[in-house]
Amino acid sequence: MALCLRLASRSVAANCSSRILQKSLLTTSSRSWAIQQYSAEEWERKNEKMGRPLSPHLTIYKFQLTSMLSITHRATGMGLHFGLLGFAGAMVLLPNSYPYYLTLLAGSGGGKALLVASKFIISWPFFFHTFNGIRHLVWDMGKGFSIKTLYKSGYAVVGLSILAALVAAVV
């Protein structure tokens, strides 16, 4: 009987959102269960001291379209940011104007192929980030979360971004 009461109040205590009651229930008597209350920092320090290994995550988790597109979205965003930063910074630091450097680059004779390739390389991250960004906004409206839709929209983003970059490269 006493055991039932103890068990009932213990699980209730764990679920109870009242901190005061939880504390009092869990630390009422020393002769009952020995529950150590750790703070998060104490727990982490304890694990470090004991040299406990972290469970594998990135090394074992299957690569999926969802996660790969997500990290690509982040990577293209970062790439666009630093690319723009580099360009704008160069324009601040260099003495001449943009048309001067553009004619310099255009006249350097890389050939048509190099021009098309560089247009593709510049525009694909922009198009991917834009289209996947729209996909994100659709999620923010609460739509399109079923697995089928996620994969459909994901493949659509990849396909459309490559198509748009190809069009931009040859225009």
Added chain:
Amino acid sequence: MALLCGFRRLPCLQRSVVQVTAPWLSARAAAPLSVSRPALSSQLAEDHVKHWNAERLLTVGLLGVLPVAFTFPSPALDYAVALSVAVHSHWGMEAIFADYARPKRVGVFLSKAAIGANYFMSAFLLGALFYFNYTDVGVVEAVKMLWRA
């Protein structure tokens, strides 16, 4: 027994059998979900909703302003594009730094330094883009020229 009678008066004990024995089956969350994503641990208590909404609003604005700026070029739209891109990428990089340069991982100083460096870079980007708009051809025209070259 007396202990149990005392407990009955407390509201948190008014729970169903399901909630006590199998809380993971219970539909009601034990605690409200947090909407905070602090860039610094000092911001733990703050509400993230306004920032999140601002981010989405800016993204939609950016999506709108880009085609308009390319179709109807003007200095004002050049500055609008520059401002929108700079703020959008600032918030994006802030999220990256907050996610990866965490205090527990890189130390408190580096995590704060990363956020500070991000502010510096974004300020520089904004200034540099505005400078380009003012002294040079402008961002929209620059892209068009690059494509025409």
